Amino acid sequence: MAASESLDVLVVGGGPTGLALAAQLHAYGARFRIVDRNLDRARESRALAIQPRTLEALAPFGVTDTLVARGNPAVQLRMHLPGRRTVRLPLFDIGVADTPYPFLLFLSQAETESVVGSRLAEDGTAVERGTELVELTGEGGHVACRLRQRDGTEENVRARYVVGCDGARSTVRDQAGIGFDGYSYPQTFLLADLEVDGLERGAAHAYMTETGMLFFFPLGSPASWRMLAMRPSGTPGAKGPDVRRPGAENPVDIGQLQSIVDRYVSDRLLLRDPVWMTDFRIHNRGAKNYRSDRVFLAGDAAHIHSPAGAQGMNTGIQDALNLGWKLALVCRDAAPAALLDTYESERAPVGRNVLRFTDRAFIIATSRSPLLRLARTHLAPRLAPLVLRLPALRAAAFRR
């Protein structure tokens, strides 16, 4: 067991939330470490859109220009409706004048993590990989943390504060005894990063049918397209186990994906060269508290929900950027400890709103009720272009 070290903040988890938090702690002069149990950063694309506010909030760390240069800020959405009708909606020119980034930037999470992670490494504060937090104990004015390396070596660290950015199955949350209430949706979804012949480039495509929805989003890297679809009921694994990882119990193959596409799309689209295929279930859960004494939660550790509106990664990064400067100022005795109370009071309502909004969007997108099917295939496609044509409504919709 290595000797104890004393820190201002221990950041647990080097996903997008932990990386953003580390960037801000560094900028504000806190003494911190960031650890991640995995030996390498995630290579799967996962989240694929960055919102304007996230780009603004990351700008002070010198990463936003690189993100914009690597991503695609000019994506249109094509809604394909029954009867071969198509509606085109811009996801740029969002009618908002008070941001330098008035667009949804399409860039894979793997790229986003690479850009922010490289910036930290340049600053000498890289993620310590292969280092797992196994235990937390509150001890007076600090938290005693037990870290374990891959070779079994253990180390004790004393930190004034610990932030759990360690994802949906957060050890920090469990160790702090914070509940994570909510529910799982019964449907299983299929996701793949691959090549598609016959699909118009430069746009996201949504096929809205009576039986469900099928999406293709432009990725660029590691493949040209992200496909997302609900596994049709009655097919194997349609109500499968919780498998948010590749290669799990209901294996996905390209033949299955092609048959779903053939079922939803009347034009011939040919799928090929998959880089990542997985099936997963979606959950709607929120942490009972975002803080327990000296322990904080941020990102997926605090909230998980459906991907409607591409909000998971964005909400996590914005949690981190609300908390980082407050922790740094308190640790430098430049602000009273009460400042830290504002983290939960400011971010928990945001988390609850995201859970509510994504739940409604999920129900509309997947419901088999005749009324909601009608809303999906007829009402929404007619209303959306009208809303987006009027600048004030377009701005309000994007802000929401």
Ligand SMILES: Cc1cc2nc3c(=O)[nH]c(=O)nc-3n(C[C@H](O)[C@H](O)[C@H](O)COP(=O)(O)OP(=O)(O)OC[C@H]3O[C@@H](n4cnc5c(N)ncnc54)[C@H](O)[C@@H]3O)c2cc1C
């Ligand atoms: C299949 C899939 C598709 C998705 N698609 C989208 C999308 O289209 N849009 C969107 O916005 N979001 C999407 N998401 C969600 C998005 O990926 C998450 O919201 C985002 O990754 C959350 O970031 P995070 O940093 O909070 O947690 P994570 O990215 O989960 O990172 C947590 C990190 O903590 C580490 N860790 C865990 N436990 C410990 C421990 N005890 N000690 C040390 N390290 C630990 C893990 O190794 C991991 O690196 C998707 C997720 C999945 C799985």
